[in-house]
Amino acid sequence: MSTRSKSSVGSCIPELLGFNAFRRRSNKYNKSEDFGSSKTPWPVSFIESIFFPEFKKKCHVTALEFQVVETISKGAFGKVSKVIDSEGKEYALKILSKAQIIADNAIKQVKDEVMIQSMCGHHPFIVNCPFFWQSKKQLFIVSTFIPGGELLRLWNNYGPLPEEVVKIIIAEIALALDFLHNAGVIYRDLKLENILLDADGHVQIIDFGLAKWLKYGSRTNTMCGTLQYMAPEILRMKPYNHSVDWWSLGVICFSLLQGSLPFDDSEVSMSPEYEPVEVPRLGANCSPAAKDLIGRLLTTDPEIRLHTLYRLQGVSFFHKFSFKDVQEKKISSVELLKSWSSTRTSAISQQTASSLNGKEV
Template sequence: SDKAQWNVPWSEALFLPDFPVRGDAEEQDYVVIEMLAKGAYGNVQKVQKEDDKRFYAMKILDKKQIIEENAIQQCKDEAAIQSMLGDHPFIVKIYEYWQSKEHLYIVLDYVPHGDLFSLWTFHSLFPERLVRIYIAQMAIVLDFLHNSGVIYRDVKMENILFDPTGNVQLIDFGLAKWLQKTERTKTVCGTLQYMAPEILATWQYDHAVDWWSLGILMYTMLCGKVMLD
C-alpha cells in the first residue's frame, strides 16, 4: 500500500544516522543459536558470526514498538553510551549496531559465566568479603559512568554478569542517559524495588539515584531478601 511504502524510509530515517541501514541478522552473517532473554522491546539471542566463529549476544529490537512508545532517543542513547564507554573492564563490550526494515540490532560480548541474580537465588546470602568485592567493582563502574556524563538508572542483580575471572560485567544500558553532574532529569524509570524515593515521588533527580540502587543491592546480598520499604 501507499502507506506501507511511505512508512519504510520514514521508519529508517528516525533511527539515522545512529543505526545505519543494513539487512537482517542472517544477511550480516550471524547465525542465531538460541534465545538468551526477553526484554521490553524484543529479545536477546546467542549468535555466531560466520567469519570468526565467535559467539556474541545480539539484541533484536522491534522498531514499530519503539516508535509507538516514543523510545527512539532511548535506543540511540543505549547504543552510543555503550559504544563510547564499553572499553571499561566492568562493562560488556558492544561491537556493532544497525537497523533493518523492522528491527534494530545491537551486537555485544557473549558472557556465559552467569549473573548475580541467579547466583543470589541459589545462595541467598553472600559472605561479606564477597559482597565487598562486588560492591567495590560496581562503585568503580558507576563512578566512571557519572564522570563520563552518564546516569545508569537500572542497577539490579539481573544486569550484572561475570567474566571468566569472576569480575562484574554491567549490561543493559536501555535506561542510561547522557546527564552531566550539574544536571537533573525526571523520567520515572527503573525497577521498583531498586528505585530511589525521588524517582518514585516523581521529583527531579540526579546521579545519586544510582548510589541508592547500589545500596539496595548491597542490602539484598547481605540480608538475603529484597528491601521493599
Template structure:
C-alpha cells in the same frame, strides 16, 4: 562584386547563428528541468549525465534492492558516490545511530539460543560464522519502539553504550544496524550469567566476595557519572558475570546523559531499587544509583531487601485490588514528608532487615550510608566508598586491574563451608556452579 560578397558574408553569418542556436537548444534540452525531474530515482545529479549508468539512473529506486545496491558499490567504486534519496521515514528516524545495511543476521550470524526477553524484542546468543566467536544479539521491533514513543530512548542507549562500552566493567557494543522492520545490536557475550542467578542459587555471599563485587560495580558507576551518564536501573538482572566472575554492566535502556551537578525528574526504574527522591517526583541526580547499590549490597550480605521507598496502601491488600508492581502511580510513596501520616507498622525506606543485626559494624555502616534517604547525606561517590570502614586496607587498584578473580574467592569460601563428601560430589557441584546461565 560587392553585392555578391555581402551575400556570401550574410549567408555565412546566418549559418553560424543557426548552428549555435541548434547547439544551444540541444544543450538546454539535455539539462532541462523536465528531464531532470523525470530521472529523480534516488541518484545524484551526476548519475543522470553518466554514460555508464543510464539504466541505473532511470530505474526507479523502489525497484532497486538494497542488497543489489550494496553489491554494485563493491564492484564499481563510482557507485559509492551516488546518494540513495529519499530514505524511508521509518529508517531515517533511527539514523545515524543505526546505519542502514543488509540483513547481517542471515549472512554472518548463527542463532544458538534465546537468552533474554525485553520490552521491545529479544536477546539471542549467536555465533559469528567468520570468526567462530560468540556474541549477544539484541533484536528490537521498530513498530513497538514507535508505538511506545521510545525512539529517543533507544538512540540514546546506543550512543551511551558506544561511548562507555570500552570500560573493563561495562559490556561493550560491537556493532549495530537496522533493516526495514528491526534494529540489531551486537554486544559482547558474557558467559557467567546474571548476578541474580548467583544470589538465587546461593543466597548470602561471603563478605570478601561482596567487597570485590561492590568495588567493581562502584568503579563502573563512578566512570559513568564522570562521563556524564546516570544509569537509573542498577539491579542484579543488569549485572552479568564473565568467565572469572568479574561484573559487566549491561542494558542502558533507562540511562541518560546527565552532567555532574545536574538534575532530572523522570519517573523510571525498578520499584525495589528506586530511591525515595525518584518516587516523590523530586529533581534527582546521580545519587539514585548509589541507593540502588545499597539495596544490592543488602541482598548480597543478608539475602533480604531493605524497606523499599514505596509500599502498598493498607486498603489495597486484597488480592483482587492489589496494585500492579510496575505501576508506581497505584502505590503509596513514603518520604520524610509523609512518614508521620503512616501507621506505626510502616518502616522508613532503607530500613535494614532484622537479619542485618548479625553483620559487622563496618558492613552495617556501609549499608546505612548507602541507604540514606537524604541524597545530600548519602554516600554517592567512589572516594567516599574507599574511605569507609568496610574497605579499610583494601587495594582498589588491584580491582581496577582485574588482578583478583572473584570466582576463585567464591570457590575457596565454598570449599570451607562444604560438609565432608566424596570427590565426585564436589566435581558435580562445581560443574553446576560453572553452568549458571541467563534466565
C-alpha cells in the same frame, strides 16, 4: 526619428534589460514535465531516517553472518539470542521491532542506549557493544556474550554472601558507576538482573535501555526504574541526579549481605506523598563496618547519601582494600566464593558426622 525606428528601439529595451531571457527561462521551467524532472528523490525512507545517524543502514557485518545458538530472553521491543560468528566467537544479538519502538515513543531511548554502551563498553566492568545497524523493519544490536549468568542467580544459589566476596562485587560495580557518571551518564536501572558475571567471575553491567546522557551535577525528572531499587526522590516524583544509582547500589549491597531485598513491592510506591519505610537492620552476622556502609548508601536525603567513589573508598568497610587490584582484575569474587563454599560444605559435613556419631553412641 521615424515611427519604425522608434518601434525598433522600443523592442530592444526588454532584450537589453534581460526581460526576454527571463521569460524564456520562466516558460521553460513552468512546463509540468520539466518541473517533475527537477524533483530530487529522497534516498531512504522515513522509518529508516529517524534512526540515523546512530543506526547505519549498512554495516560491515550483517545478521546473516551470525548463527543463532539459543534465545536468551524476550523483552518489550524484541528478543536477545546467543549467536556465534564464522570464527566461533560468541555474541549476544538483540533484534528490536521498529514499529514497537515508534509506538512506545522510545526512539531517543534506543539511540541513547547504543551510543552510551558503544562509547563506554571499553570499561572492564561494562558490556561492550561493537556492532549495531538497521533494516527496514528492525534494529540489530550486537554485544559481547557474558557466559557467567546473572548476579541474581548466584545470589539465589548461595544466599547471603561473605563480606570479602561482597567487597569485590560492590567495588567493581562502583568503579563502573563512577566511570559512567564522570562520562555524563546516569544509569537508572541498577539491579541484580542487570549485572552479569563473566567467565572469571567479574561484574559486567548490561542493558542501558534506561540510561541517559546527563551532565554531572545536573538533574532530570523522568520517572523510571525498578520499584524495589528506586531512590526515594524518584518515588516522590521529584527531580533527581546521579545519586539515585548509589541508592540502588545500596539495595544490592544489602541484598548480597542479608540474603533478601530490603524493601518489598508492597512497601514502595510512586507518589508525591510517598514516605520511605525504615531500612531494615542487617543480621547479627554482619560486621559494624557493613552496617555503616548500608546506612550511608541507603540515606533518604540525596545530599547526605554516599554518592562518589572517593567517599566509598574512605569508609571502614573498605579499610585496607585495594580498588586498584579490583580495577586490574587481580582478584575474583567467584574464586573467593568457591573457597568459602568449599570450607562451609566441609564444616557442615563434619558437623553432620559428629551429630550422627553422637546419636550412635
